[in-house]
Amino acid sequence: MLQNGIGKEKPSELKKAEPELDFPSEPPTQPAPTDSAVRTAQDTDSTHFPLAVFPKLEIKHNAVTDDYKISSQVLGLGINGKVLECTNKKTGEKCALKILYDSPKARQEVELHWRVSGGPYIVGILSLYENMHHGKKCLLIIMECMQGGELFSRIQARGDQAFTEREGSEIMRDIGTAIEFLHNMNIAHRDIKPENLLYTHQKSNGTLKLTDFGFAKETTLHNLLQTPCYTPYYVAPEVLGPEKYDKSCDMWSLGVIMYILLCGFPPFYSNTGQAISPGMKRRIRMGQYGFPNPEWAEVSEEAKQLIHQLLKTDPNDRMTITQFMNHPWINVSVCVCVCVCIYSSCIYSAFILYNRVCVLSLQQSMVVPSTPLHTTRVLTEDREMWDDMKVRMTPSGHPGTSQDQRNHRMH
Known part of the structure; x- marks a missing residue:
């Protein structure tokens, strides 16, 4: 347990000689956690x-x-x-x-x-x-200090260079190794996303590491999770509903990251400019996504099937971290190097998807802007299934609200 300093010297005031620290807004009062003491x-x-x-x-x-x-x-x-x-x-x-x-x-x-x-x-x-x-x-x-920047900033810097599935599998294996360590300790991170994956330095051999444990929680068969804490693009279906959930929610997020890594856009998103919309929630709950061409034309079936196993709407059917780490695509041999040209400069700069963090807890919400995630395209949506197209668009000035802009981006 953390030492609370009771009986020790009075905490020091920050020195006036140093620049004032800009502290965050005071958070809402939360009930005391029930997590057990540190494990050995x-x-x-x-x-x-x-x-x-x-x-x-x-x-x-x-x-x-x-x-x-x-x-x-x-x-x-x-x-x-x-x-x-x-x-x-x-x-x-x-x-x-x-x-x-x-x-x-x-x-x-x-x-x-x-x-x-x-x-x-x-x-x-x-x-x-x-x-x-x-x-x-x-x-x-x-x-x-992680001086190498975020995972997707590095992918963005690749520009027109071809990106191989082998390179993708190495990145996913590193992320999976961190998640495996957490899950073996019965800890769910609950916020696995590109913004929380940072490189140690700018060099090509920089190590990718997981950070930000603001949503992390211990979970066991007898201590399931229920508070809906999530980032919209990476949230598992069960987290959106009233049912309890466990660390398998991290596996769904892993599948979303792998999907984005191999094509440049997320499998689930809102077309209304909202962080998350009713239609987006419905598609997540129903597992409605696809592998559209041309971005997915050259991606192997093995990679697509792995994503399918990670994006199972029923957490009981979803792949575990042990199964993920033992999957052939994650342990791809050195000789396999499927070349996939994911990003082109003209498409890559066409659309900026503003990813906002939605924290939903005890009927309170907080929206925190995060680093924009550049994507390669805007998917056209099935008009019979996507009622959220009828939801009012965000006020003018938000990127992507112009009909002319949307038409331009789809061609």
């Missing part, structure tokens, strides 16, 4: 990874500015707080600082992230501070 290696049945027994994460009470120079550069926006660049004053090492208002939910995020931060392809936590700011207690998480 003996508490799991994992056979794939030697699970380290991490020491308790001690909270430092001196001002974070004693040890780190805080930059105003925002590296990203997480579910529960923003991430800033910082530099270790002693070593000069660049790190990332995530700022959270102290709450049971924030401590749950930190504890679960700390528990898995030694795992493969997972962003590591270096240290944790507790400081006061304007009379409010805040948690300041120092993490390794």
Whole structure:
């Protein structure tokens, strides 16, 4: 468990000599989490990874500015707080600082992230501070700095270059390895998406790692999940409904990422400019998607069948992470190298899909803009099935609302 500092020295105020830290808006009060205490290696049945027994994460009470120079550069926006660049004053090492208002939910995020931060392809936590700011207690998480950017930013940079299924399988295997580590510890991430997959550095051999555990939760057969936390484009059908769900929701998200990786657009989306629409929800619940040409013409049947197994609407029929990691497409031999030209400059710049994070919890919602995901095309929708076309479009000024623009993009 995280140490709360009771009986210790009073938390320090942030030094006035340093630039003011721009803290996030105070989050709504959440009920205390019911997660159990930190597990040891003996508490799991994992056979794939030697699970380290991490020491308790001690909270430092001196001002974070004693040890780190805080930059105003925002590296990203997480579910529960923003991430800033910082530099270790002693070593000069660049790190990332995530700022959270102290709450049971924030401590749950930190504890679960700390528990898995030694795992493969997972962003590591270096240290944790507790400081006061304007009379409010805040948690300041120092993490390794991922300077290579997001997964899809790297794909975008490929431009017209051919992208192979082998390269795609390597990326999916790295993501799968991180998910396998979580699932072996009975932790569901619940927000697997390209924005939460970052590279260590810009070089081609940069390591891809999973981050942002703001939605993460422990789950077992006796402790299923029910709170509908999700990002629309990657949400599993069962998360949208009243039924309880488990870590298999991550497998659906894995299927969506694989789909986007191989063609450049998502299998489910809203045509109304909304983050998620009734029609989009219906298509997700019914598993209505396809593999349209020309983007999918050269993609192997093996890859398509793997996506089918991941996008099963019934979680009991959905592929598990163990099955995924053992699939031939994920373990493709060196000699197999199917070349798929996914992106062309003229199509690639045609449409920007604004991906918004919808956090739905206790009848409260929050919309957080995230990095735009460039896609290769806008799919034409079946008019008999897509009632959301009748929903009013967003106000003028939102990309993609002009009929002329839509007609141009489809040709």
